[in-house]
Amino acid sequence: MNNAAKAPLPATLAAAEEDDAPIQKGRKTVRSLWVGCAFALLVASLWAFAATAAPQTGGAAAPLNVKIGVIRAIHSRDTISILDIPAEDDGVAGARLAIEDNNTTGKFLNQTFEIADVKLKEGEDPVVALNALVDQGIGLILADVPAAQLLALADAARGKNVLLFNVGAPEDSLREEDCRANVIHVGPTHSMLADGLAQYLVWKRWPRWFLIKGSHPQDELFAAALRRSAKKFGAKIVEERVYEDTEGGRRSDSGSVQTQRLIPTATQSAPAYDVLVAADESDVFAGYLPYRNYDPRPVVGSAGLKPTSWDATHEQWGAIQLQNRFYKLASRRMNERDNQAWVAARIIGEAATRTGSNDPKTLRDYIVGPEFSIAAFKGQKQTLRTWNQQLRQPILLGDGRMIVSVSPQEGFLHQTSELDTLGLDQPETKCKLR
Amino acid sequence: MQIALKFSARAAVVLALSLGFARSPATAATAYVSNEKGNSITVIDDDKLAVTDTVKVGRRPRGIVLNKDNTQLFICAGDDDTIQILDLKTLKIVGDLPSGADPELLILSPDGALLYVANENNNLVTVIEVATRKVIEQIPVGVEPEGMALSPDGRILVNTSETTNMAHMIDTATRKIFANVLVDARPRSAQFTPDGKELWVSAEVGGTVSVISVADAKVLQKITFDIPGLAKEAIQPVGIRFSQDGAKAFVALGPANRVAVIDVASRKVAKYLLVGQRVWQLAFTPDYSHLYATNGVSNDVSVIDPASLKVVKSIPVGPFPWGVAIAP
Known part of the structure; x- marks a missing residue:
């Protein structure tokens, strides 16, 4: 082809240029093939290597x-x-x-x-x-x-x-x-999400938590994970309340009037706390907490600053x-x-x-x-x-507008992987794979 | 003072260029550093190891490369979907090149006629003719193309694709891929050894450097890094440069905040040099007397003496320094 006058190319390159040319000794003969319209005469030979670095194949792989x-x-x-x-x-x-x-x-x-x-x-x-x-x-x-x-x-x-x-x-x-x-x-698990949040709250020196959880079983699972995280990282739950799901709809034309009265009532008379931590897996009430809770305290957990695997932001x-x-x-x-x-x-x-x-x-x-x-x-x-x-x-912490932080936080160390500071770890596992 | 410095640095460049003779090591080289979040290029006088200028450019400048006669700098302004041309005499933007979407890294052909650009957003390598400022070809590659390398003879172009995890080897004559080499996760940077026989590819997330035999596109070895007291996830190899004699390789290790020095013959790490935070790209001065490393998080560059293997200076630059190119 057009490189005839130049110095010899590596074998792979030469093979690509001469359609159906025999390849160097010991290799399977490989054929060029067309792949879609975007690729003209693309692949003379594909080399794939396992992560073990052991060369696997010299020929075009079977489909x-x-x-x-x-x-x-x-x-x-x-x-x-x-x-x-x-x-x-x-x-x-x-x-x-x-x-x-x-x-x-x-x-x-x-x-x-x-x-x-x-x-x-x-x-x-x-x-x-x-x-x-x-x-x-x-x-x-x-x-x-x-x-x-x-x-x-x-x-x-x-x-x-x-x-x-x-x-x-x-x-x-x-x-x-x-x-x-x-x-x-x-x-991630409830415990990974809770630990990701807890590490940040501890880093912020917001150790006094007011935990408010929903009345569904999965709310208790997240709440239990949050309690465990508080203990693990040295935070204290100073108050815990349940927010009953009365099974109403979420949409109404004048909902804000009611929630503006309901939420302060549900959160008043708490001992001094740094953050209001919500466990609301069914999206019943947590979204109403920010700006409406009785004390001017940030909301985290199922609303406000949320731990998550991913966010649009x-x-x-x-x-x-x-x-x-x-x-x-x-x-x-x-x-x-x-x-x-x-x-x-x-x-x-x-x-x-x-x-x-x-x-x-x-x-x-x-x-x-x-x-x-x-x-x-x-x-x-x-x-x-x-x-x-x-x-x-890693666990992202976001407020829906941007990512505020990403856990594990600096300084939370682990002998295997810092990611294992998030969630239940090997020594405490109850899993027997079968 | 600032003006005087600016003048002398530029005068030195102009003088060296206009006389056209090989510069002596005493002549100041000029380093250009792209600041990803600063939307600027920092100009550094290598003789004084001091910043002489900061130039406002397009948004999110990352990959930068000099033209053949070192009179212009091509800047990938990713968020502006363009490649800007900075005139190095006047330090003014004098034009742009059609780059394709979100250009991140680019490389100049040895004759200076063509630019090969990785377009991260649409899985293409774009080939631009510098003289006519026209796109002459787009080559489909893997997902999120990033690293770009050319063999010393200019006949093999390599692109790495970050999510496909391959080094694509492209024949620059036909502009077709002729081999795909699977490497570890998120390959960021590729570099040929000076003799052109090996291709080294860093995998940021995989934490390795794959050494590939160019003749048969085979992985010969994966170099790993082990730094006591540092989580393995923090070791994220990115920029690679070889010493002038090809005996040593320097690899920037990202959030490990170190540049690894590798003995090329044995492919073993000889030393780790502590630099700034999230060290990203590397470049030698043309006489190989200094190696520059951009430190994204600490907003500075580390200047390394490759002979003594010591960091001789940290120079504050703009926010999130990313790329570096150095003119004689």
């Missing part, structure tokens, strides 16, 4: 298709702020973006990715959806369902070649006494790239469920890239192995706690 199932329950549209009403593609949009990202990478490796999305109707059994996906040969499944349903899925999948990714339920029990070997937990460490790509795809901002689904589908993509496989068992071996890590725009590598298959990750 590999990776199918990912998504099972998702409906999230309540009863939110205090209309900004939080979930979109129709809530969560799954993040998986779709990861599929796009994986497919861009896949072009170079002859791998394609697709998703099968199942949105459960009210009262529908997720196990039926699981079985239908398994019948289609889909064994890699993202699940955004309540904890009890996740456990049912894990138990129904036992004995099948299925790997589940929990991208919704934050319950610690799923990683502790109810942990399962066929579940990878991508989102997070932009550090290249996150703006992910936010831009998501906005282009979904015409809305990325929330924590979207992000957790993105991370899960990227973990699958990363494992498929490194192993050249779409087999759930092979991928699980890689993901729980020592070579696995994932880059997810939170400033450091994220790895798996192998004892319960929980993804280690």
Whole structure:
């Protein structure tokens, strides 16, 4: 071709320029191939290396298709702020973006990715959806369902070649006494979120907490995690109250008049405190607390400064790239469920890239192995706690307008990983993977 | 005083350029540092190790590169989706280049005719003809293209894609990818050894530097870093530079606040140099007497003597220094 007069090129380059030329001794003959319209005469030979640095292959890889199932329950549209009403593609949009990202990478490796999305109707059994996906040969499944349903899925999948990714339920029990070997937990737990918040409050020297929790069982789970965090990091809960859910709607044309009277009453006569900490997993009251609580104190927890895996306003460490790509795809901002689904589908993509496989068992071996890590725009590598298959990750603290801080905070040390200062740690685990 | 310094630094540059002879080590080089959050370029006189000027430029300046005769600086102004041209005699912006969306890093072809630009937002490497200021080609690469390198003979262009985790090797004659090498997570920077035989790629999140054999696009080794008392997550390799003789490699380790000195032959870390916070990019003076390191969080640059392996000075610059380019 046009380089004939120049010095010899490296073998790979020469191969690319001479279509169907035999490649150097000991290598398989490789063929050039066309990949899409964007790439003319692209790949003479693709080199993929496992993270172990062991060269794997010299030839163009055989085509590999990776199918990912998504099972998702409906999230309540009863939110205090209309900004939080979930979109129709809530969560799954993040998986779709990861599929796009994986497919861009896949072009170079002859791998394609697709998703099968199942949105459960009210009262529908997720196990039926699981079985239908398994019948289609889909064994890699993202699940955004309540904890009890996740456990049912894990138990129904036992004995099948299925790997589940929990991208919704934050319950610690799923990683502790109810942990399962066929579940990878991508989102943070209540205890990780509570510790991320507590470290910041301690750093701010706001150690006196007034805890107000909702009347639902999951509110008590988050409240319990907050109590544990207070003890762990030396804060004190000086007052604790329950805010009863009277099961009213969130929308009304004159709601502010009532809440302006209700919230001060619910929070008055407390002993001196630094912050009002809310545990309201069902979005019943916490959103009403800021600016309405009796004492002029900041609100944290389920409203005000919230600990979260992701927020639409997070932009550090290249996150703006992910936010831009998501906005282009979904015409809305990325929330924590979207992000957790993105991370899960990227973990699958990363494992498929490194192993050249779409087999759930092979991928699980890689993901729980020592070579696995994932880059997810939170400033450091994220790895798996192998004892319960929980993804280690920083916790963002945001007020909905911007990220105020990111935990772990400076000075909270750990012998293995500072990320393990967040949430239940190995010595205290009740998990026995099976 | 400020004016006098400014004049002498620029006069030195102009003199060296107009006379066109090889400069002696005594002649002051001029370092240009892009300040990502300052929307500015800091000008440093390497002889005096002092700031002589600060120039307002476009928004979010990161990657910077000098033109062939060192009369202009090309600046990726990412948030303005453009590459600005700074005239180094007048320190005025004299034009811009069509860059594609969100340009972050760029590299000049050895003959000075072409700029290769990584467009982080749309998975492309854009090829710009400097003389005509026109885009002549866009090459699709992996997700979030970032690092750019050219082989010493100019025939292989390398782009790293941060989310795809590959180094894409591109034939500059055909502008087609001919090999993709999988490296560790979030590859940020790539650099050929002076002999062109090896390609070194840093992985910021993976925490490693992959040494790749150029002849067969194989990873020969992954260099890891271990700093006592520092969490492994804090070790985030970014900028790479080789000493003039190719015997030593210098690798900026991000929030580890250190530059690693690696013995190239054994591929072992010989020393860690303590610099400022979140050390990012590196550049040598043309005579290799100094190595500059930009420290994003501490808003300064560390000047390293590569012979004694000592940090000789920290120079305060603008907010979040990112890139550095040094003219004779």
